[in-house]
């Protein structure tokens with residue numbers, strides 16, 4: 631009887647797919663690689679304002695909460711709300727998200743990972759470069775849960791924390807020759 635039980639447990643363990651930091655992930659060699667690429671890709675898609683590509687990096691039932699950033703943040707329930715908020719915030723602007731220090735903190739379940747990421751967002755409003763409500767730089771970190779759908783990692787829950795004392799006003803300087811391109 632005991633022998634059978636041990637056999638059963640051993641068989642179950644052998645069948646379970648290993649899903650750790652280095653576990654294989656779709657087109658990627660590991661979960662770390664897949665998650666890192668997904669984090670970077672999210673930055674490219676958002677800065678490129680490619681709203682049709684959002685489902686490649688956001689889960690349909692995404693919950694995004696950056697309310698800690700006050701007027702510079704908000705809460706979105708679902709991918710459509712997130713898309714609308716992003717679209718509204720990006721009118722007449724260009725942005726650059728520096729996505730760094732991406733740390734796969736924990737595999738919290740099969741195909742489910744807790745990831746910490748630091749982001750520096752530069753947000754420039756072409757017609758309001760001196761208005762700190764519209765042109766600013768902000769430092770925040772994301773404490774996120776990503777889920778794997780097919781071979782791709784999608785952001786599922788995102789909690790954003792302010793890292794700096796406030797937003798910074800980028801200084802462009804008088805006589806800045808690049809400014810003439812605007």
Ligand SMILES: *[C@@H]1O[C@H](CO)[C@@H](O)[C@H](O)[C@H]1NC(C)=O
Pocket residue numbers: 678680682683686
């Ligand atoms: C937007 O994303 C879609 C889907 O990935 C892609 O086919 C398209 O080329 C992208 N558009 C731009 C302007 O990058």
